Amino acid sequence: EPEVTQTPSHQVTQMGQEVILRCVPISNHLYFYWYRQILGQKVEFLVSFYNNEISEKSEIFDDQFSVERPDGSNFTLKIRSTKLEDSAMYFCASSETVLPSSGNTIYFGEGSWLTVV
């Protein structure tokens, strides 16, 4: 079964450092997402991406965050200057069609656990 893959599975970084989390969405999917989950808390939407641009973003997704699809397969989340409160599990997800119009399934990766020290 096709799956969303994420790397690294776990990263420890110093506060203020830049981090790039990588994702390979399912190959025929057109919509890509990043979510995060702070330990013990709810899953939170960060950003959705379609046709090489951001479709929607939440209040969490401030200027420190950026996303990019540098080639035909990878989808990256960059945090420019990490803060302690950025420590969380970051999930990449993808779907064939946009959520609101179809209620289509989104498929999640296994997550990248980011620890900022």
Added chain:
Amino acid sequence: SQKIEQNSEALNIQEGKTATLTCNYTNYSPAYLQWYRQDPGRGPVFLLLIRENEKEKRKERLKVTFDTTLKQSLFHITASQPADSATYLCALESNYQLIWGAGTKLIIKP
């Protein structure tokens, strides 16, 4: 803004019994609602989607109901097994984003 409430207390169920989890929302009724399973340290896995015009949806031992009057969805697992132990999340669309409940931890005891 839309809020989702799931029972934060763990639900302990004896193997073989039916487990019922609740998801309540506070604002307008969404076009659809989804249920996911999440195991510790893993990503959410999609289980079922139910649309606002559907009262009930089934998939194998799973059943979801959607009551737009009560603003509530119920998630049932029949003939529960220890392998069903996980956290179950409900999610719904709001302003083109999926928003999530905190999840209910389900523990099936042998």
